[in-house]
Amino acid sequence: MHNLRKVYAVDDDKVVALARINLEIPRGQICCIFGESGSGKSTLLNQMAGMEKPTKGSVRIGRDNISTMSERELAVFRQRHIGFVFQSYNLLPHLTAVENVAMPLMFSGVGKAEREAKASKMLKRVGLGKRLKHFPSQMSGGQQQRVGIARAFIAHPEVVFADEPTGNLDSKTKVEVMTMMRTFARHYRQTLVLVTHDEHMAAYADRVVTLLDGHIVSDTANRSSDFATADSGHPQ
Ligand SMILES: Nc1ncnc2c1ncn2[C@@H]1O[C@H](COP(=O)(O)OP(=O)(O)O)[C@@H](O)[C@H]1O
Ligand SMILES: [Mg+2]
Known part of the structure; x- marks a missing residue:
């Protein structure tokens, strides 16, 4: 992010949600955006992921400047390179766990049977092998978020963005969810950008x-982190 600024206009008032942000996140890093409510975390994540256009400045992901892309280009870019985990899970209520997780593979030309086989495998990895045919309303919050994680990671996007992913979960489930995201991100060398106001969650970054x-x-490195910045500049 280069000189990133976001100003919201509300009636005659202006809210400077992001002042002038310069931030570089190396590939494969688990980066936590931390701060109290209203500090601009979600705004920053939304600009990074191309969900909103910055007022000034630019966002680059790899070689692509996403700030100059059209909505159409952005939609394709997100499908190919980005995964999302939401605080409120955002699962499609009329689809089963398997169907929800298989969704991102629709855009990659994989047939239905193969998509659902991959989704089942992914759900087993997050401990939901016995919930494949369940609908979101038939699962607990923690289970729904595990479906959300399986969906975000299934297509191995280079970057996964998560906005308060543990915000609605109890403390035991929070730890499970963070551990899962960390394991996936490390395994596939994916970049994970995680927004939270919970210092216990920040410790996983x-x-x-x-x-x-x-x-x-x-802007501080976690002392216990095993992330090697030395090789983070490699192209894929
Ligand atoms: N769509 C919007 N319109 C106007 N103001 C907004 C909008 N979104 C966020 N803001 C304001 O921008 C600031 C940062 O908000 P936000 O990024 O949601 O904070 P956080 O995620 O850290 O709680 C807040 O003052 C908020 O009221
Ligand atoms: Mg927020």
Whole structure:
């Protein structure tokens, strides 16, 4: 992110949600965007993922400047390169667990049988082998979020964005969910950008970037992190 600025206009008022953000996240890093409510975390994530256009500045993912892409180009880019995990899970209510997880593979030209076989395998990996045909309403919050994680990671996108993924979960389930995301991201060398206001969750990241009133006020490496920055500059 280069000189990123986001201003929202509300009636005659302006809210500077992001002041002037410069931030580089190396490939494969688990980066936590940390801060209190209203500090600009979601705004930053939405600009990074191309969900919203910045007021000023630019966002680059790999070689692509996503800030200049059209909505159509962005939609294709997101399908190919980006996964999302949401606080409220955002599963499609009329689809089963398997069908929800298989969704991202629809865009890669994989046939239905193969998509669902891959989705079943993914659900087994998140401990939901016995819930394949369940609908979201038939699962607990923690189970729904595990479906959400399986869906975000199934197509092995280079970057996964997660906005308060543990925000609605109890403390035991939070740990399970964070551990799962960490394991997947490490295994496939995916970049994970995680928004949270929970310091226990921040401990799972390699790095914690703290926001306050739309400014980065600190940027620290977690001492226990095993992330090797030395080889992070390799192209894929
Ligand atoms: N769509 C919007 N319109 C106007 N103001 C917004 C909008 N989205 C966020 N804001 C404002 O921008 C600031 C940052 O919000 P947000 O990024 O949601 O914070 P966080 O995710 O850290 O809680 C807040 O003051 C919020 O009220
Ligand atoms: Mg938020």
